[in-house]
Amino acid sequence: MRKFRQASMCFIAAPVFVLSSSGLAADRRPVAGGVSSEIADRPSADWGAPAMGRLENGVRFAILPRQGNEPGVAVLMRNEGGFIAEHRPGERGLAHLIEHVVFHSPTVGSPDDVDHFTRAGLQLTLPAPHVATTSWRESNYFLSSKTRQSADLDGILSLLREAASDLTFRADAVDGQRTSVMREMADKKLGNEIYADYIAAIAPGSPNDRIDAQNSDDVPTASIDTIRGLYRRLYRPENMMIVVVGNVRPGEVEKLIEKRFGDWKSIKPAHRQETFPMFQRNLIRPVSFSARPQGRRTALVTVVMSTPVPSSRRDQQARAEIMDLLTTRAINDRLATLQPGSPPGKVGMFIENGEQGQRQIMLWDNFAADQWKPAVTGLWKTTCDLANSGFTANEWAAAKHNLEADLKQRTINMPKTANVDLAKDLSHVLADGRDLIQPDELLSYARMMLPRISARDASNWWREQWGSGVEHLRVEDPDLARVQNPVSSIRAAAAEAVGTYTCKLS
Template sequence: MPRAYRSRSPVASGLWAALLLVACLQAPATAQDLTADLALDPAVRAGRLDNGLTYFIRPNARPARRVLLRLAVKAGSVDEADDQRGLAHMLEHMAFNGSAHFAPGELVTYLESVGSRFGPHVNAYTSFDETVYMLDLPADRAEAVTRGVEALSDFAYGATLAEAEIDRERGVVIEEWRGRLGAGARLQGAQMAALFGESRYSDRIPIGTPESLRTFTPERLRDFYRDHYRADRMAVIVVGDVDPDTMERLVRTHFSGAPGPGPTARPAFDLPSHRETRVASLGDPEVQGTSVAVVHKRPLRPLRTLQDYRAALVQSLVQQMINDRFAEIARRPDAPFIGAGAGMQTLGRTVEAFTMSARVEDGGASRGLSALAEELARARTHGFGEAELDRARRALLATYERSFNERATTESDGLASELVRYYLTGEAAPGIAAEYDLARRFLPAVTPADTAGQLQDLTRDDNRVVLATAPEK
């Protein structure tokens, strides 16, 4: 898939990455056409069980004789109560330590016996807003596939959460917390305060606190599992060299027993807006190099309809042209930065941000920030030229063409990740054939005025954050 519209990983793990958006759509179409929803890729079989659980099954033969299983759960650290901090992540650990079908220690041993190693083939992650479990199994071994679906169903509603196993795992997670103590952790608090303000996200780092991890009761972990792992907040994603009918039967057999919707809807935790520019300039002896960034926040724009897609295309071209300008500046003998980039990221479930970041020589933070600001001001004042836009347009279309021509070699991992995003965020996944067709039809209609207007909307003066980190001598 050529699109890389939004990063859904925690901001702490990807703040400085400049992500290139690739999407499409600008068409001489009617208003009714533009408000139509984008259909899900027809190669995907989608369904919903009576208890509310969603499933997606997508046959794909690369790699051959492999199947990727995912359980996406709309539950993360923001869902924790004050005395549950770190328990979303703790629960992720405990899912591998005893369940309805696997005694403690048995699951990983079994998966390794069929060639699936912990790490590259068996893994999970917990972020602010979601938890995702991932299994990569041999598709030509029917028992392994069935056992994998059993394991996934155990993650969903069959974890035993025995007190002895919980106490053993406390030490593992506390050691993980200690292992993260370094420059990043020391700078994280100030960065989070600047980005998230007085929101729940600032107080719910997924790893939790050592105090909470040492003192929580097993019952509070079980409470989190019962309250938030509900069928209507979970999806099973299956992508690989499999028969869809067989996989659908397995999903229905093993997930129909998952508990249905809870008594209350899941709340959305907003980030407070701010008119002033927040600044966090931080130093630490362990920081390797100096970095600066300017973050422009705005309400999250969905990517569900043709109209949304049209805006995403224009945004993609803006990012491409800004990045081309930064690359040209970086090639100068007296360049103010070593490298710079612009891209989009999400902050929670309600805010997205256009971020310009640069790596600069030590002592060059002010000069690097000035260069980012000057180039942005030039683009906002004068816009983009037709020749510049045409180069970006042709490069974007070439990306689509290459992805379409190579569609038969698309790896299952990318397709599975796309379906996880589709479920967790609602980001459209119409398939490369539909996207390439839209790109060829509509890209030529994008104008310099379109890109200038998009840049103005992306870089307003409110809700702005400036970040700088440097070695402390």
């Protein structure tokens, strides 16, 4: 298996149909059954408390000790500043290119070795299908050591430090990776374009709308100076985070991080942190459609709102996550009941927080050919019923019972979670200003909270959430190319669904 294979973030061509676990629901008012902050003091069955801090030069770190059964330790380096930072002329796609060059570039200390990172890393790390990603807001590099020995961990940290500050960008090394990036993005072009069209409809002006879906416009022609200039601007101590997860002593690991990254100084004066554009609420239209010949067939009802600032209280973060998970389960169960016999993933609902720069709630129906009208009427009626009647006592009781069972299983599976996956989770919550809440801790919060949340409480919470966003109905179907006025036809299908209700498209 090839050990170092780059894999940039692919903009998905369809929604990721999973339960949200990020849970940044707004803290506007208490939900019945608040949870105790004392739970956070209980020791986890598998994870210790993460040790977090910042070096004097600005490098952040987080160290999560756990017993685990892995032979080594996971190390993640996260650099803030991805596609959205490519705002200067000639920079499109270069953050992704830099990610590739890291693995195939000489360094200051090894000026004649194009494969220095790979050659040195082979001695230290386990094989992995992917070791790097680039998204709109960061680049990540994640490795797992073969052993828990300090020397191996130190060697990996040394490699990452060289990647962060010592690349030479020799022309032949860069040119080889230009081809690799262009090939990778060409393979994802259709999916990227479908996703970009979707984001442009539901969240115009947000990062994934503003950035080019292909993200490779300038890769073939950008000069070495331009590439190196972006590298120096983005790869700076204040933009860097190191995360280590495994059977380690946090104090010893912190000393290793200080040893390798503590003397790193920015070449240029500190620059202003990039600000991410928010979606433009006033530009969201009530209805949109896509009739791409090679597109997907799906109907979607969404609301988009600003991502709430997470509470500083751990128990409030847990409460928000539990409410998201409960509601997602209840609505998924309702949708499945309305279409018995449908294959998994045909209908569903999910909540996404923050990754796109906004909080997004979506219900979908991946319909078959010639079935877009029933899909629209079904989804629109469901959202209208929820807004008017809310949840029934039976479906809310079932959601609570099943969520507790899910959290029990997640607790049982805690020891099986890979160190590198925990490192990714920890990097995200640290970047977002949240806490990493373990499954067993979340289960404890849920057991206190669930008995006190009635279906009426849940219905009120849902109406407040849904009403906080901008509602949008979208249909994607190649068959719409034969419809004379798709928007009017979609509106008519929605109107047919609601009867005497007041759920009208604006």
